[in-house]
Every structure is written in structure tokens, then in C-alpha cells.
Amino acid sequence: MAELWQSGSLLPTCPPTVGFNGTMLALQLRVTGRVQGVGFRWWAQNTARALGLAGSVRNLPDGSVEILAQGDPDAVRRLLRFATEQPTSTARPGWVADFDLHWVDPAPGKMGFSVR
Secondary structure (H helix, E strand, O other): OHHHHHOOOOOOOOOOOOOEOOOEEEEEEEEEEOOOOHHHHHHHHHHHHHOOOEEEEOOOOOOOEEEEEEHHHHHHHHHHHHHHOOOOOOOOEEEEEEEEEEEEOOOOOOOOOOEE
């Protein structure tokens, strides 16, 4: 899926009934590459908070990083683009070699964005 961003295509569209409840969009994103030990989680947290998103970011044992984010559909799509684009336009630390994206159902009442 990483080739999608490098080719200059627009963000992937999601089925209207998956991960979207009319006012909120949610994603589970796992990025691989040089993303641990470089400030990627800190960057993801600050970016998500600036976009008004709720969720969390964490390191996974396999060396990847997982982002769970939900909120305004445009803000979620912007976080997705910022987290996966190559080269980065937001001074994102590290290097994202690939990613795995899943649209998920939003969790009602979730607030704040944390590093786990």
C-alpha cells in the first residue's frame, strides 16, 4: 500500500459503513521501517492532538508502531497521510517503509491521545 502515496494518488477511500459513524472515522495503522527509538510515537501523539483526534500510539514487539486514532474524518485522513507519506512534509522522525491500514469502528466517548 505504500506505493499509493509515492505515486501521488489521493488518500484511499474507505467503505462508508466501515469505521465511519456519520460524524467520526477511526483507523488502526501499523507502520514499519525505522520507527522505534527515533521519536515517531512522540510525533504521532503531538500530531494527533493538534488534529483534535483521540486514541493512542504504541511500539509493537516486532519493531513496528501502531496508531489507533478516531475523530473528524478529515483529521483522521490527514494523520494517515502525514504518518505514511514519503518524503515527509511534517518533519516526521524516522522512516516509514510500509504500512498496514484497517478502518475500524469508532469507540464512543474516547478522549485524549496517549503514548502507550
